[in-house]
Amino acid sequence: MNALLEAQGLSKTFTLHGRGGVQLPVFTGVSLQVAAGECLALTGRSGSGKSSLLRCLYGNYGATQGEIDLLHRGRRLRLTQAAPREVIEARRDTLGYVSQFLRVIPRVPALDVVAQPLRQRGVGPGEARARAGEWLARLNLGERLWQLPPATFSGGEQQRVNIAHGLIAGHPILLLDEPTASLDAANRRVVVQLIREACARGAAVVGIFHDEEVREAVATRCLDVEAFR
Numbered sequence: 001m002n003a004l005l006e007a008q009g010l011s012k013t014f015t016l017h018g019r020g021g022v023q024l025p026v027f028t029g030v031s032l033q034v035a036a037g038e039c040l041a042l043t044g045r046s047g048s049g050k051s052s053l054l055r056c057l058y059g060n061y062g063a064t065q066g067e068i069d070l071l072h073r074g075r076r077l078r079l080t081q082a083a084p085r086e087v088i089e090a091r092r093d094t095l096g097y098v099s100q101f102l103r104v105i106p107r108v109p110a111l112d113v114v115a116q117p118l119r120q121r122g123v124g125p126g127e128a129r130a131r132a133g134e135w136l137a138r139l140n141l142g143e144r145l146w147q148l149p150p151a152t153f154s155g156g157e158q159q160r161v162n163i164a165h166g167l168i169a170g171h172p173i174l175l176l177d178e179p180t181a182s183l184d185a186a187n188r189r190v191v192v193q194l195i196r197e198a199c200a201r202g203a204a205v206v207g208i209f210h211d212e213e214v215r216e217a218v219a220t221r222c223l224d225v226e227a228f229r
């Protein structure tokens with residue numbers, strides 16, 4: 001397997017059980033390959049299925065048809081058929097995901113939220129917190145906020161905590177759902193730089209970037225999801 005992430009013939013149809021089983025087809029027959037150092041941007045109109053495709057690639061949504069393969073610890077893992085334990089391991093070591101919104105954990109300070117992916121990989125608490133601080137500083141999150149839970153943070157502050165949490169572990173594959181949506185121009189530039197650095201270290205990135213400038217700055221290729229309706 002040359003690519004770090006591959007999908008073949010992926011389709012997604014939602015079945016709305018609360019609506020008498022109405023079928024909502026979103027995309028059909030998506031195939032993609034993303035190699036180390038590439039950044040594939042998903043494009044298409046609102047509602048075309050970009051976030052749903054990204055969620056399938058993370059294993060959050062089950063694909064209706066098709067297969068997803070990852071290079072996980074040097075061997076191919078078929079995510080679409082993986083056991084829950086394998087999906088958890090793949091997310092810990094291989095697949096990073098930055099969603100649009102932070103999943104706030106009550107009472108956990110921002111520094112510990114960001115340090116958590118390193119703690120899960122066996123890094124000691126002191127080192128994990130120190131590295132979390134470096135990421136938060138890089139993302140211009142004021143140090144006065146580090147010891148506070150992010151529940152009351154502004155949208156842009158929460159998003160920066162989310163980005164730091166998603167990137168800190170250096171996952172080989174990164175899935176980014178509008179990582180710059182709530183950010184000002186200066187912080188957008190920081191995130192563009194971080195994505196470029198991830199590609200330069202050999203990460204395979206798939207992302208949704210509504211901001212055209214950001215997309216042009218980071219994407220090495222685009223995939224129009226709308227073409228698969």
Ligand SMILES: Nc1ncnc2c1ncn2[C@@H]1O[C@H](COP(=O)(O)OP(=O)(O)OP(=O)(O)O)[C@@H](O)[C@H]1O
Nearest residue numbers: 014016024026044045046047048049050051052053
């Ligand atoms: N969990 C779900 N259950 C039912 N329908 C869903 C679900 N998630 C998404 N959809 C539907 O799938 C379609 C695609 O949604 P999706 O969020 O993937 O689009 P998108 O291209 O990311 O849109 P946007 O650019 O507005 O974020 C929409 O019609 C949406 O209503």
